[in-house]
Amino acid sequence: MITVVCALIEHNNRVLIAQRGEKMQQALLWEFPGGKLERGEAETDGLVREIQEELAITVQPYQRLSAVNHNNALQLVPYLCHFRGGIVQLLEHRAYYWVVPEELPKYTWCPADVPVVEEYLQLTKCRD
Numbered sequence: 001m002i003t004v005v006c007a008l009i010e011h012n013n014r015v016l017i018a019q020r021g022e023k024m025q026q027a028l029l030w031e032f033p034g035g036k037l038e039r040g041e042a043e044t045d046g047l048v049r050e051i052q053e054e055l056a057i058t059v060q061p062y063q064r065l066s067a068v069n070h071n072n073a074l075q076l077v078p079y080l081c082h083f084r085g086g087i088v089q090l091l092e093h094r095a096y097y098w099v100v101p102e103e104l105p106k107y108t109w110c111p112a113d114v115p116v117v118e119e120y121l122q123l124t125k126c127r128d
């Protein structure tokens with residue numbers, strides 16, 4: 001089973017979502033950006049590195065959400081992150097949006113992300 005960390009990057013009550021490229025696995029589906037950890041790398045270190053590599057922005061992870069075990073093949077570990085600066089560049093993805101949480105269900109998600117979206121919606125409802 002591979003571990004993939006992903007970031008729910010928050011800024012001004014919105015969260016960043018990214019669309020996978022045409023040639024990537026799970027092409028054109030929406031995800032929270034992130035990627036696989038390197039050997040011995042801490043989850044949050046790997047996440048900060050992946051977001052810098054993929055989007056050229058700096059994030060600060062602050063809360064781990066529930067890990068999703070998808071088909072015993074992939075463990076997706078989501079983190080809430082503060083946006084700390086930079087200008088988004090699409091170095092790997094096809095598109096990105098900053099969306100309000102209520103808009104999240106409109107997108108076609110990678111299957112493993114569906115429970116993450118649900119947990120995030122619950123959590124943001126409790127904030128209001």
Ligand SMILES: Nc1nc2c([nH]c(=O)n2[C@H]2C[C@H](O)[C@@H](COP(=O)(O)OP(=O)(O)OP(=O)(O)O)O2)c(=O)[nH]1
Pocket residue numbers: 004005006025026030031032033034035036037050074076110111112113
């Ligand atoms: N980054 C990310 N990957 C996800 C999510 N949901 C999901 O099923 N995946 C899958 C897609 C890929 O099979 C795998 C992550 O691979 P990746 O290609 O994004 O990771 P990476 O940047 O480390 O890629 P690589 O260069 O090592 O291949 O996890 C998600 O929300 N974010």
